[in-house]
Amino acid sequence: MRVILEAKARKKPFLPIEAESIIPRNFLKGTDITVYEGNKERRLEDLFWILVEGTAVTPEKIEVVLKGDTSRVKRIGEYMDAGKITIAGDVGMHCGNFMSGGDIEILGNADAWLGREMRGGYILCHGNAAHYCASGYRGEKTGMRGGSIEVLGNAGDYCAEYLTGGEVHIHGSCGDMAGVEMKGGQFIIEGDATRPCGNMKDGTCMIFGTVHQMLPTFERTGIKELPDRKVTMTVYKGDIANRGKGVMMVKETVRSDE
Amino acid sequence: MKVIMNTGRTIPQGESVERKHSPEYESAASVCFIHPVDMMVLGIEDGAHIRLSGPDSRVVLTARASEMVEQGSVFVPLGSYSNHVVSGETHCTGMPDFKSTMVEIIPTEDPVLSVAELMESLGGVRYAH
């Protein structure tokens, strides 16, 4: 079954829409669900043109497709556990928060907190992801626990903050402090990163681009050949400041003071 | 020349912060402290006007020589004038880069605007107290 939601034009296009109800499972019971525009509860059909193709008896068999301007629609796919969501354009904040299963594919850019505290499933973002991609929540010690997030473009600052499990793969570059507070999981950055892995406790981070402002509290422990990629990585242990035993592998580094 | 703009409290700015329509506030908040060497490079004297340009905005300030700022950076008191060039980007922390904005400085003959004029330029309506 396919549920196609096309965003309608709005009087106040910048007001956020909160749409955690947009997950495949909820469409088993039809399309009579509500979302919030600011502090007003709205029926889905007030904000989207709705087209349903076919039927399904399990969420696994449901694909929700979002079209039109969805850049201000927040929390799509929150607590999603099965099925697929495809976003044709950009998506608002908190897409796929707490997601435990299923797929989300974003053809445009994702706003901040993409896949925050994710537990399982797969998110693919073709464009860029904003700050706090694959991160944790304020005050919470455990961030993303499982599943995987792949971003074909760049990610903003604090990417994979508190990463605890699962895999984060950024094909472009990360902003400031990628992998800060990492506790586990695997984090791959194909491009550059600035001050990565500060305060890291555990887990593995591989950076194939250039590291800017390498932090002074990582201990060089040797080198590692990656035959499949035909590269040699410098291996660091850290963050020593935090009694960390995480592993950071870097292709090439530039210290802030060099 | 490209420099890092730092902003913060100064005594004169703090003394007049509750009287923003006053000449005291305007003169206290519309100054830009620059290292003497940088002023030489810019070819300006203490008291000259400079135009400070951020990513998407510009503001005219009065240059003041100060050895308390490093070469390559300038200090502008926090408030209406400095914020005219600070970007709204907060890196999702809620806090703009008030103390680390890259700006371009060039000498200018243009006048320093009043707070009311600055606000008008942003769509406000001047209130004459």
Added chain:
Amino acid sequence: MTELLIRNACVFDPLNGIRGDVMDIAIRDGRIVESVKNDADVIDASGFLTLPGGIDSHSHVCGTKVNFGRYMSPEDMRAGRTARRGKMHVTSGYYVPTTYGNSYRYSTMGYTTVLEGAMAPLEARHTHEEFNATPHQDMLANTLFDGNWSIMEAVHAHDVKRAAAIVAWTLSSVRGFAIKLTNPGGTEAWGWGEDLTGIRDPVPNFNVTPAEIITTMISANELLHLPHSVHLHCNNLGKPGNYATTLETFGLVPDLNKNRQTLYATHVQFHAYGGSTWRDICSKADEITKSVNAKPQIVMDMGQIMFGRTMTMTADGPMEFNLYCLHHNKWSNHDVELETGSGIIPVLYSKKSLVNCVMWAIGLELALLTKNPYQCLLATDNPNGAPFVKYPEIIGLLMSKRYRDEECSTLNNGFEQRTSISSLDREMNWNEIAIITRAGQAKALGLAAQGKGHLAPGAEADLAIYPIRCDDVDPATEYRKVVEGFQKTRFTIKRGRVVARDGDVIVEGANATFWVNPTVPDEHNVANDPDFVKKFEEYYTVRMSNYPVQDVYLPRGRCIKTEADI
């Protein structure tokens, strides 16, 4: 004049010797009366369990430390969120809820009076502001004197009257209710990052020992005729082997008051550990209760822990730092100049942890091994041992051996050799539960005279009607019904007004704050003592004139005056 008649209430009122009689209760203008007119409003209790309003004699719900626990815990705020509804404000939080969250949850559980366990005098204004935002419970504040410089000087000078005079001035200035000592002397030592190892260690720079502070304050307390006794958090909290310190402390306590205990020892579970390390920790509840059973002058509360996440918060700064080094979770500390300290860290009590299982068992042992229920009251040191919403489960455990056995079977094996919990057959009855949740508290806090904790004519009409039929529920086997029943009252009545019904608060609260004003002769009023004033102005960072809490902070203050014998 408003009148209310409660019909067919199955009443337990231990202080008046009423045990399960089905009767009517008449209420006029907020107080219990003999009878009301026929046109009075009527509530049919339909034979449900009816008790005086619950009283928590040791809970952390208001003030600087509690609010900092909230401030640093946005993750907990996600745990218990409710939207604005009817007369109820938004609430957030599970183990450190907002003030309204605390107030609504206590109220729907039938609690109408709560004592805040620790108020630093310098920050008293804050506590009182939050009391006003905790509108459904009458509030009282334990006032901290454990590290008070002028008190320690008086102790050093063996000047009990001086100590009493300082207490009198402080309590009346900050609108406090009772003397609280938290790790006496230890909090001052913590000002230097140190702690004391026992009650005979000298406090750095002050040359007094915890033992001297405790005994002096006990005498001062009785000189002032305060309604409550000294309220003590013993030294060495949470350390293996600390039961010896606790017993030594109990040994210091004379029997000075015929109406109530002379010492209230709080959260004793945390002070009843044998062994010498976390590896060989074991229960010493038997020794502790043997001592208490022989000493009518001592009342304690359980300090029960329950499994799950919560937040530890206490004036005991050094203890919190030790916990931080153990758990490596977030740690906050807040020392208060010339007075006391405090620390906060989140914890998880886990059934997998042998130590936690032993702690859990000790609290229950204390209650079950104490012969006189008036000497061991139900409390979790909320939220330190567990949030107070766990009280119904604790009641269930105390009333049912089977429930305890079922719990034990899910715990870390090996803990049973370190405690006697499985060998205890005692099952409390309704009357004993009424004692350890209200009558005992009222007596211990000296509030019975204020009309709290009982239902005789003249008493304040604070009642809790629980959807439990005592005659057809057998707590020993149907403990789930008991637990459910105590979670939500059918009706909670405060000063003759129905404030909560079936789990919903239905009115705006109008609580009172009880505080004590002991009058001392002018020559003993420290406010007139140049030396006291000089030291105050020199070493505090607020002016003495800005220190006292103004009346505006107690819109419904209830002052208890006492005459000091000095």
Added chain:
Amino acid sequence: MLIKDVVCPFCGCLCDDLDVEVENGRIIRVDNACTLGSKTMVGDDRLKGPIRRDGKGWVETTYDAAIEEAAQILLDADRPLLYGWSSTHGEAQSIGVHLAELLGGVVDNTSTVCHGPSILAIQEVGHPGCTLGQVKNRADLIIYWGCNPIDAHPRHMSRYTTYATGFFVRDAHRGRKVIVVDTRRNETADVATEFVQIEPGGDYAVLSALRAIVRGRGDVVPPSVSGVPKEQLVRIAEMCKNAKFGAIFFGLGLTMTAGKNKNVRNAIELTDELNRHTKFIISPMRGHWNVYGTNEVFTWITGYPYAVDFSRGIAFYNPGETTAVDILRRGECDACLVVASDPAAHFPKACVEHLARIPVIQIDPHPNATTHICRLQIPGSVAGIDAAGTAYRMDGVPIRMKAVIETGVPNDTEILQKLYNRVREGTRE
């Protein structure tokens, strides 16, 4: 008439020892205050009464009419932002939070552009602190990191630290060492025992290096970190470990530069590490006299110190999303109530542009930058001058502000209570 022990309504020091001379209803002299405090109290000049924008000009209006119009604007909004609060007393702040709750709006306070990042850091790792008297009576080592008390908190050093005589520190000058860490040699640096100059944006790296050195792993630290030679870092670490009682005070130099909350977190974790060796505390230099009060009031009512979004009925908190600057920059609110602050002066241009686009109501005694962009301004009295109320010092000590003169101007609590009542009628309709 001389009024003693008056509390100063300027900075987070909340000095309560001012002597104020009042003559026929005016403050003519202020003693003991710093120049910031006395100028605020003596030079105080106000808007005479409520004003509203009328087309391209301004007209005077009445309090009742203004409150009615304000209520309508807020009731019509789908996502109102209620911002400011730090320069008014707690009683007014409390009504403000309940107003946001009633409206389903977002309520935020000035911490958002001050020590908001410090709050985020504290929420990650906690806060080992104390009241300022502990520092005054005990501290033998003071560190000012990324702050300039001489300009921003002029009496901080004389009342609480460098120059204050304490019980255990009889001779402040010989008894205390002072370290200043900053990117520029500010006025405070001139009185320091040791000045550490960091390249802009280098604080995080320096803090990490110090933590490693303190825990005995200086071996990994390179010869120079963000412009600071390793020898100096080692010397600083030794000074800290050998102190009997050390106190770190930090300012916007940490919260406003790259890394923000992570910079502060690193400083807190350095303090934690030092507590394994000796007594150490850390404390933010809060700006507004009652900004800490807004955090306290917000927290006991909503559970969160700032940036609270009631749009969904429950309280939601996510700085970076629910913070005023982000909401305004993204245009995510359609009306704004500004109370006791001046966002038009203190927010970036992009935010002010959105404020100019939407209806803005300002409750503030002074004509300020926000006046020019608001639709409606309602002046209240000023706590500490003609209004009494509760304030919280930067260290959490609550103090009651005095009203030293009578002006008959309604205070913020009264104005907001009326507004709240009017909005409640509106929500019932």
